[in-house]
Amino acid sequence: MPQVLLVDDDPDTIGWMTEFIRAEGFTVGSVDSLRAARIHLTRSKPELILTDLMLPDGQGIELVNEFEAGELPELVVITGHASVESAIEALRAGATDYLVKPVDIERLRGILQRVPKTEHLREEIGELRNELLRLGRFGHILGNSPAMRKVYDQMARVAPTSASVLLVGESGTGKEVAAQTIHELSRRKRQPFLPLNCGAVSPQLVESELFGHEKGSFTGADRQHQGFFERANRGTLFLDEVTEMRPDLQVKLLRVLETKSFMRVGTNEAIATDVRLIAATNRSPEKAVAEGRMREDLYHRLNVFPIHLPPLRERGTDIELLAEHFLAELNEQEQANKRFSPEAVAALYAHSWPGNVRELKNYVHRAFILADEVIEAELAPEAFLQPAHSPVLTIRIGTPxxxxxxxxxxxxxxxxGxxxxxxxxxxxxxxxxxxxxxxxxxxxxxxxxxxxxxxxxxxxxxxxxxxxxxxxx
Known part of the structure; x- marks a missing residue:
């Protein structure tokens, strides 16, 4: 049976949690101090540690220091309402999740259900690292530059946890692909991954998309609608361009993060949800806070684990690696054997790629269509060849x-692009x-x-x- 270690100095908490965890099919060990927990860990290696954040002789999060890198079991801190910010800091220090007192039974059951999968995730991440060394690929992401290796390390560290992630990067850097990779390396991989672009949906519809609505709650609501938080339960919700969300919706999003519940539009009935949130923006989130576009308290809740996705111009030889990959895909689809000339490859490196990976993919597709067998440098967009001049569009006088x-x-x-x-x-x-x-x-x-x-x-x-x-x- 998987083993759980309970660390809490409250006998009542130890009592009911021990009974509940055993009923879920685990063996349970319990101690009442940090020192006793350290002694216990020298004798056994539990799959899960549930520890009160504040103990008589220190903070429960200090137990992360008892394990070598890569060997930390799932560690969940338990905190009172007044210490939620401390729990966020615990996530940054290495905890995989947190529970707020009084502990919600369903949340605890969800954490217990994830425990047996931990070892498989470590093996999967190890296989991805080996694939990176061989093929320059990490999950859905292609690239082997030092800048991307740093990103992969961060993703591998945060993926097995339930911590919120904030992806920051220019448009076209692959934020959704990164979010999906994190999801597929998490304990939620068999549950839904749902993306929502907050900047591309009508502001009037975003609330209904996120939280759902009841029949008749507004004009056109002819049936009940389940929102993203309901459909993504036990899975991952990816909110792209989160800084474009209306301030009043940011308040409601913050409330969901704090209470793990939401209400459909048109009802006051709270619905519990267990969703891992990954947010993204192509703006500086700090600047968005300073300009009043993003609430500071929401920023801190989302910014538990920030990851910066570098622009393509800072990824060195990844430019050529990606271009060759996109070309190989097109060759396979069209049963062709086209290739880049050395001059065309040099032109790739000379361009600044303001649209990043998306722009590069579009360029390769266009060049593939125009080329016979060899993609030459003259097939590069005009901006490649004359970066100092903007193209001119001629329009006849009298055109509507x-x-x-x-x-x-x-x-x-x-x-x-x-x-x-x-x-x-x-x-x-x-x-x-x-x-x-x-x-x-x-x-x-x-x-x-x-x-x-x-x-x-x-x-x-x-x-x-x-x-x-x-x-x-």
Whole structure:
């Protein structure tokens, strides 16, 4: 049987928790101090340690120092309501989760159910490290540069825990891919992974998407709808562009993180949820807090374990590795054997890649279509060859303004490597406005008004509206 060590100086807590954990199929050892716990650990190696944060002779989190790197069992701290911030610090120090007194039985049961999988996760992470050495791949992520190796180390450390993760990086650096890799290395891997782009969904719909709604709660709510927190229970919820969320929704998100419960729109009934949250932003979160775009208390709750994803221009030979990988995929799909010339490879390194990995993938696809057998340097976008000059778009006098707007938008998208967020910034409009105009232009070509038939417009997976991504699936 798996073994649990309880560390608490409250006899009542030890009593009921011991009885409950045994009923769940574990053997239980219990001690009442940090010193006694250290002695116990010299005699046995439990799969789970449940420790009160504040003990008579120190803090329970100090037990992480009793284990070598990579050998720490799941360690969960138990704290009172007044010490939630201390629990966050414990997660940063190496704890895998925390419980708030009075302990919620279902939360404790969920932690116990994850325990037997710990060893498998360590083996899986070890296999990924071996694959990285052989192939330059870590889960879904390709790259072998020192900057990315640092990211992999951080991901391997945080994945087996339940700590919230904040991914920070420019648009196109692969934040959703990183989030999915963390999920698949966690104890929640067999449960749902649901992504939601907070910046690409109408502000009026975000609350319903997150928390769900009851039938009749607002105009058009003709049936009950389960939100992401309900559908992702026991799994992982990925909130991209979290700094774009309305302040009132940030308050509700913070409440979910603190209480592990939420309410559907149109009801006051609380629903318990056990969701691991991974958030992402392409902004500086500290700057977003300073500008009032993000609540400081929410930032600290999400920033338990921050990971910075480096831009492609800082990843050295990963540029060539990724380009060759994308080209190999296209060769396999099209039964071709195209290759880059040495001059084309040199051009890859000369470009700054403002759209990062997404821009590189789009470029390789375009060059593949245009090339015969060898992709030459002249197939590089004009920005590669003349970085100091912007392309010129010629428009005949008298062209209808709607047509002018459409052509300028499409040309700007092409210039940005189809990175829609960068195109929106260059055009001086919001990302949502850009999506709406693209949908309208597509509708004019025969697509639907809501853009559902024009999914080719949304080929930037990280930036696509959630409605379009669901339609794709």
């Amino acid at each position: 303004l709607e047509e002018v707007n459409r052509r300028v938008m499409e040309a700007t998208l092409l210039e940005c 189809n990175v829609k967020r960068k195109a929106a910034e260059m055009l001086g409009i919001s990302l949502k406005t850009l999506y709406n105009r693209l949908a309208a232009y597509n509708a004019g070509k025969g697509g639907s008004e809501d853009g559902a038939d024009g999914l080719e417009d949304y080929d930037d997976e990280d930036d696509a509206p959630e409605e379009s991504r669901r339609a794709r699936r």
